[in-house]
Amino acid sequence: MAPTPPQDRRPIVISGPSGVGKGTPIQKLFHAHPDTFTTTISHTTRKPRVGEVDGTIADQTAKGLVIVLDIDVQGVKQVKASPDIDARYVFIKPPSFEKLEARLRSRGTEREEDVLKRLVRAKVELKYANTLDIFDIIVVNDDLEWAYRELEEYVFR
Numbered sequence: 001m002a003p004t005p006p007q008d009r010r011p012i013v014i015s016g017p018s019g020v021g022k023g024t025p026i027q028k029l030f031h032a033h034p035d036t037f038t039t040t041i042s043h044t045t046r047k048p049r050v051g052e053v054d055g056t057i058a059d060q061t062a063k064g065l066v067i068v069l070d071i072d073v074q075g076v077k078q079v080k081a082s083p084d085i086d087a088r089y090v091f092i093k094p095p096s097f098e099k100l101e102a103r104l105r106s107r108g109t110e111r112e113e114d115v116l117k118r119l120v121r122a123k124v125e126l127k128y129a130n131t132l133d134i135f136d137i138i139v140v141n142d143d144l145e146w147a148y149r150e151l152e153e154y155v156f157r
């Protein structure tokens with residue numbers, strides 16, 4: 001079956017605190033819709049630097065693929081400040097601070113001091129997302145299936 005691309009072909013920037021569960025719904029999106037999306041750099045390796053985003057977005061879009069970027073809030077500020085990028089912005093929020101903490105720990109990849117650093121940073125990021133008119137949609141990642149549906153619905157609407 002031929003892929004049905006989203007009508008809105010702008011790059012989709014997905015952000016949110018580390019450990020909130022961005023990677024999980026993004027992977028679902030890629031699997032559910034093969035040959036539809038692309039990401040400039042695997043979000044499992046490292047975050048793209050802003051210069052790279054600039055350089056490769058046009059090439060990818062030319063291939064008919066819609067770019068999905070998983071970047072931190074700091075990166076979102078930079079992308080937003082770039083006049084050449086017209087993107088859609090999604091923020092993924094935890095159902096509660098306690099659940100975010102639990103998820104960060106459940107990943108088991110972080111040392112205690114890093115978990116604490118990420119939590120401090122998450123507080124700032126959540127405040128930023130809530131107070132400023134930066135994001136087009138805020139998805140609460142409580143039940144993964146619900147969060148995924150909401151993301152998918154937004155992407156294809």
Ligand code: ADP
Nearest residue numbers: 018019020021022023024103107141142143144
């Ligand atoms: P991020 O990409 O935002 O850093 P991940 O996708 O790696 O986050 O998810 C962090 C952890 O939380 C993983 O262990 C993942 O399986 C788990 N997780 C993601 N979404 C949910 C959810 N809705 N409910 C419970 N755990 C979740």
